[in-house]
Amino acid sequence: MKLEQGLIQVYTGNCKGKTTASLGLALRAVGRELMVCMIQFMKGGGPYGEQMAAEKLAPYLTIIQTGRRGWVNKDNPADADKQLAAEALELARKTVMGGEYDLVILDEINGAVSMGLVPVEDVLDLMKNKPPQVELVMTGRNADERIIEAADLVTEMREVKHYYKAGVKARVGIEM
Numbered sequence: 001m002k003l004e005q006g007l008i009q010v011y012t013g014n015c016k017g018k019t020t021a022s023l024g025l026a027l028r029a030v031g032r033e034l035m036v037c038m039i040q041f042m043k044g045g046g047p048y049g050e051q052m053a054a055e056k057l058a059p060y061l062t063i064i065q066t067g068r069r070g071w072v073n074k075d076n077p078a079d080a081d082k083q084l085a086a087e088a089l090e091l092a093r094k095t096v097m098g099g100e101y102d103l104v105i106l107d108e109i110n111g112a113v114s115m116g117l118v119p120v121e122d123v124l125d126l127m128k129n130k131p132p133q134v135e136l137v138m139t140g141r142n143a144d145e146r147i148i149e150a151a152d153l154v155t156e157m158r159e160v161k162h163y164y165k166a167g168v169k170a171r172v173g174i175e176m
Helices: 018-031 049-057 079-097 109-114 120-129 145-150
Strands: 008-013 036-040 061-065 103-107 135-139 153-157
Touching: 008 018, 008 145, 018 036, 018 049, 018 103, 018 135, 018 153, 036 079, 049 061, 079 103, 079 109, 079 120, 109 120, 109 135, 120 135, 120 145
Parallel strands: 008 135, 008 153, 036 061, 036 103, 103 135
Antiparallel strands: none
């Protein structure tokens, strides 16, 4: 099966669930034997549960981590973070245009744009020129208004209540 029409989806907002939503879509696509690639910007740690699941769902689901272990300083990103983000964007371009994948998820790319690691113009160019049969999903906080405008679907995750505020730390199998 191949997609007849690929659209552009954005999952943004200040709450948990953006990556999780994109993985739910990936699972649905894999169930239909679509080829899925998730490129994770600024996620060099791990292993995360989704990586272990991708190994079990191969060859239909591929997850590629980019970035260093630990957090990117959003106010003063390191040169290494900028270089790794540039390399991830080039990988994203090749993946979207390459014809191998039906669904491409650029996880945390919105955050990479908002931190100045990835030029918004390059992302807009990728959105504009993606092949018509490729579904493109972009996740992360602080989605640029121009990306929102260019997308076909935008979902904003809004925090109503979060257990982190009660001191619950990230849990294996749920947040990682």
